Amino acid sequence: MAQLDHTHDPTLESWVVSANGHSDFPIQNLPLGIFSPAGGAPRGGVAIGDRILDLSAALAAGLFTGEAARAAEAASGPVLNQFLALGAGPRQALRLRLSELLKTGSSNQGRVEPCLHVASDCTLHLPARIGDYTDFYVGIHHATNVGKQFRPDNPLLPNYKYVPIGYHGRASSIRPSGVPVRRPRGQTKPPDASEPGFGPSRRLDYELELGVWMGPGNELGTPIDIGKASEHVGGFCLLNDWSARDIQAWEYQPLGPFLAKNFASTVSAWMVTPEALAPFRIPQPSRPEGDPAPLPYLTEEADRREGALDLELEVLLLTPGMREKGLPPHRLALSNARHMYWTVAQMVTHHTSNGCNLQPGDLLGTGTISGPDQSSCGSILEATLGGKSPISLASGEERRFLEDGDEVILRARGRRNGFAPVGFGECRAVILPAG
CATH class of the missing domain: 3.90.850.10 (Fumarylacetoacetase-like, C-terminal domain)
Incomplete structure (x- = not known):
């Protein structure tokens, strides 16, 4: 079973202002999905407030290392099947790093901001290729x-x-x-x-x-x-x-x-x-x-x-x-x-x-x-x-x-x-x- 840690702290806030008090996607959530920006190809992203963090762009910006990078790479394609296959360890490492990047006071805010898309401007897709x-x-x-x-x-x-x-x-x-x-x-x-x-x-x-x-x-x-x-x-x-x-x-x-x-x-x-x-x-x-x-x-x-x-x-x-x-x-x-x-x-x-x-x-x-x-x-x-x-x-x-x-x-x-x-x-x- 998943355990509680500092990413669940209710006082934790994000520099993505819309995430604070968001009814679905505060920084304590960080769900994954597949989206395409206007004119772009489907790719993996993370919902944060009314924005979507582009995982492939964040990966290219060098924002992930180790197991978090492994998970981000697996989740940056047009489906999440490869990411799902990795299991809990890499998934948890990615969550910890995303929380660190998006929390208020993050030293990486300037590097992360260019990787964000306005969610209402994007199209959402099935998150995985469903075999059965x-x-x-x-x-x-x-x-x-x-x-x-x-x-x-x-x-x-x-x-x-x-x-x-x-x-x-x-x-x-x-x-x-x-x-x-x-x-x-x-x-x-x-x-x-x-x-x-x-x-x-x-x-x-x-x-x-x-x-x-x-x-x-x-x-x-x-x-x-x-x-x-x-x-x-x-x-x-x-x-x-x-x-x-x-x-x-x-x-x-x-x-x-x-x-x-x-x-x-x-x-x-x-x-x-x-x-x-x-x-x-x-x-x-x-x-x-x-x-x-x-x-x-x-x-x-x-x-x-x-x-x-x-x-x-x-x-x-x-x-x-x-x-x-x-x-x-x-x-x-x-x-x-x-x-x-x-x-x-x-x-x-x-x-x-x-x-x-x-x-x-x-x-x-x-x-x-x-x-x-x-x-x-x-x-x-x-x-x-x-x-x-x-x-x-x-x-x-x-x-x-x-x-x-x-x-x-x-x-x-x-x-x-x-x-x-x-x-x-x-x-x-x-x-x-x-x-």
């Missing part, structure tokens, strides 16, 4: 809420509390925040229809998830022990794993979702490091009385003690009607990552327990993270009780499911007394009509 994508189902409140709609007397299947449920998705249609999502077409069969039809999904939904970027991988046939799992995690992001519920209802038996999920997923563009999230580590929540203990291969003391994350997770909606009237986005949900039934380490360990190999840049999704009440539902399927209870908006509009022109915005932030808040940047996308 796996979506888990570790949000127990979401699993229970959805299960109640289909199995009121038995919402959770017997394996849920023994197995970190997941399925192998696809990587080709994952896009960074800001890229529109086109409404999918597919087969659907309404309950009152005798045969299925083909056309645009009418029950389009969002899913509030965390994404986990994999760092160093494992050899095929060599599982990752629960005590070593955190060493294989390279970073975190927000993930909206869009879902066409009507397509899914018809196609998912017996093999699970297919076209209902593979048309698009959206991720936030900045990769928040495990080190930045160290202040927000908390004990894994106690299991309710009567729940089985995890099997031994999923049990480890350090993971029980600090394997969970205390992160606010927020969903907002901006509709065409709201834009027309100049209204702010409507909050649909406020949840928290502490509601994950399984930890990230348990996800990684279970994923590889059969010998499956993970690779740098692979992406894991947590599954929808809902809270225990109606105000913390991580999908509109839950929030509207399957469309039966529409959401009323200040514009006079109603939503049972998402409509064309709607924009879904996800946000995440770690807050803890005695530490600076750390955010993820937005994960947002507008829905376009079916093609």
Whole structure:
């Protein structure tokens, strides 16, 4: 697990003035990503306030040495896979050096300033080349809420509390925040229809998830022990794993979702490091009385003690009607990552327990993270009780499911007394009509 050090000091400030008190990117965060300045090629950068530090330019200016230089070089290209493969040591060395370069009073300010770009003038890209994508189902409140709609007397299947449920998705249609999502077409069969039809999904939904970027991988046939799992995690992001519920209802038996999920997923563009999230580590929540203990291969003391994350997770909606009237986005949900039934380490360990190999840049999704009440539902399927209870908006509009022109915005932030808040940047996308 990442440890606390002077880079987490809440009194630490940056000479990049916009970073001080920034809602997402203070000097205590320093997330990495891939950006391109106007007319420039994609390259690695670090978010600091409303600026982006160009790692290739900083490297050329001789601002890094040793392990920090090794990490900066690996992170300066058009994807972060090589950087992710290096693991925690070089990543931590780079963080320490970045904090030193960007803090108030740094003797290197004059050399660093030319390496900064105005973030709003830049384009953000996917931070890594994603080889594989796996979506888990570790949000127990979401699993229970959805299960109640289909199995009121038995919402959770017997394996849920023994197995970190997941399925192998696809990587080709994952896009960074800001890229529109086109409404999918597919087969659907309404309950009152005798045969299925083909056309645009009418029950389009969002899913509030965390994404986990994999760092160093494992050899095929060599599982990752629960005590070593955190060493294989390279970073975190927000993930909206869009879902066409009507397509899914018809196609998912017996093999699970297919076209209902593979048309698009959206991720936030900045990769928040495990080190930045160290202040927000908390004990894994106690299991309710009567729940089985995890099997031994999923049990480890350090993971029980600090394997969970205390992160606010927020969903907002901006509709065409709201834009027309100049209204702010409507909050649909406020949840928290502490509601994950399984930890990230348990996800990684279970994923590889059969010998499956993970690779740098692979992406894991947590599954929808809902809270225990109606105000913390991580999908509109839950929030509207399957469309039966529409959401009323200040514009006079109603939503049972998402409509064309709607924009879904996800946000995440770690807050803890005695530490600076750390955010993820937005994960947002507008829905376009079916093609």
